[in-house]
Amino acid sequence: MNIIQSKKKIILILFFSIILMVATAFTYYISDYYHADTNAIAALNSTKSYSVENTAESVTFTPKINQSSTGIIIYPGAKVEAESYSVLASKLAENGYTTVIAKMPFNLGFFGTNKADQIIGNHTEINSWVIGGHSLGGVFASEYALNHQEKIKGVIYLAAYPSSNVSQATFQSLSIRGSLDNLTSAEDISNNVDKFPTNTTFITIIGGNHYNFGDYGVQKEDNNSTITRKEQQQQTINAIIKFTKNL
Structure with missing residues (x-):
């Protein structure tokens, strides 16, 4: 050689x-990655208020009564199992909203930004859509909304902010973070405030943190909350319902 x-x-x-x-x-x-806890798993059971369909692509909560013509799509946080947001989704379904949690390849929204396309296509009975995401899921939900403004009426940022400038977008948005969130800080929001849609409502949940938006245990590097996970999620649900009703 x-x-x-x-x-x-x-x-x-x-x-x-x-x-x-x-x-x-x-x-x-x-x-x-972070796995759904027992509370999240329990919420996957259908009830008299909603039915649950758990497939390889998504988890769908469909109200059995008083179904709204507005649907809600949730993009999970990075490296968080989709089912971790089942409690949040189930409560929204109890209030009449068809709510679909997208399952991301490798549990990373980066690989599934357009997951909402299939979800919207599968639910022709829904007239308008709101898309939301937790942490990095919120970033990719925002990207989807920016590129599909004809489909999306509102965006919900849970401990998240847009990476691209969507200030001139046609959709409205809701930003919710916990005051004790150590992963998405108040400074992160303020430094990116000009990127949010002009019509954005900002809410800070006093005593809330980063991981309490889902049910997947404790997240590394986050602060402990001074309110319960249930309290943080209920405030979140109340804010989302108010937001969607005003769209």
Whole structure:
């Protein structure tokens, strides 16, 4: 084997070693995610108020009575199992809103920004849509709304803010964060306030934190809340219902 062939072989070995290392690191990264807790799992059972359909693509909560013509789509936070938002979705369904939690590839919204397309297409009975997301899920929900303004009437940012400027968008928005959130700070919101739609309502839940919007245990680096998860979610639900009624 001459020197040139030997160098080529070394380069190929190095190349495939790097690919293997990246693939291994990515596999480890996506395998470490937050799982839905027992409260979230319990909310997946259909009740007299709503029915639940849990598929590989989404979790759908359909009201059995007083169904609104407005539907709500939820994009989960990064590395958070979709079912973790079942309690929040079930309460919205109890109030008449068909609510669909999108399941993201690898639990990362980056790979499923357009998941709402299929959801909207599957529910022709819904006349208008509101899309929301938690943390990074809110970023990608905002991106979807920006690119599909003809479909979306409102955007809900849960401990989130837009990465792109949507200040001139046609949709209205609702921003909700906990005062003790250590992952999406008040400074994060204020530094990006000009990116929000002109017609945005900002709400801070006193004593709330980052992870209490879902039901997946305790999130690393977040502060503990001084109100219960149930209290934070109820305030969130009340704000969302008020928001959607005023669209």
